[in-house]
Amino acid sequence: MTKRITVVPAVGRSVPDPEAGDLLPVEGREVTDGAWWRRRLADGDIVVKADKPPTTKASAAKPEEVK
Template sequence: MFLKPTAGRTVRDPVKGTLLPEEGAEVQKSTFWDRRLRDGDVVNADAVPQAKPVSTAKVTDTTTDGDKTTATTDTGSAR
C-alpha cells in the first residue's frame, strides 16, 4: 500500500529505519501501518503518484484544402 505522512508528522519505517518521505512510499501492509492509519499518523494515497502530468491537447477539427491539411487543437484543461 502507498502511504504518506499526515501534514506536520514524521513516521519512521520500522523495516528500513528511515523516515517515511513526505511524498509517500510503498510499504508492506502490517499491523504497524494499520495502527498508523487508525491513529491518523499517515494517510492512504492508494496509487503511486505520476512523475509528470499527461498532455490534454486534442485534435478537434481537421479540414483539407487541396494539398494542405490544417488541424486545430484544443489546449484547454480536461476537468
C-alpha cells in the same frame, strides 16, 4: 503474496519506517500492509495514497465525436 500499500505522512507528522530504518518521506513510500501501518493509519499519522486517481462522471463519459 504480501499486499503492498503506498502511504504518506499526515501533515505535520514524522513517521518512522521500521523496515527502511528511517523516517517516511513526505512523498510517501510503498510498504508492506501490516499491523504497524494499520495502527499508524488508525492514529491519523499516515494517509493511504490511492493507486489510481478517482474518476468523475464527467471524465468517465466518452467524449462526443466532433464533426
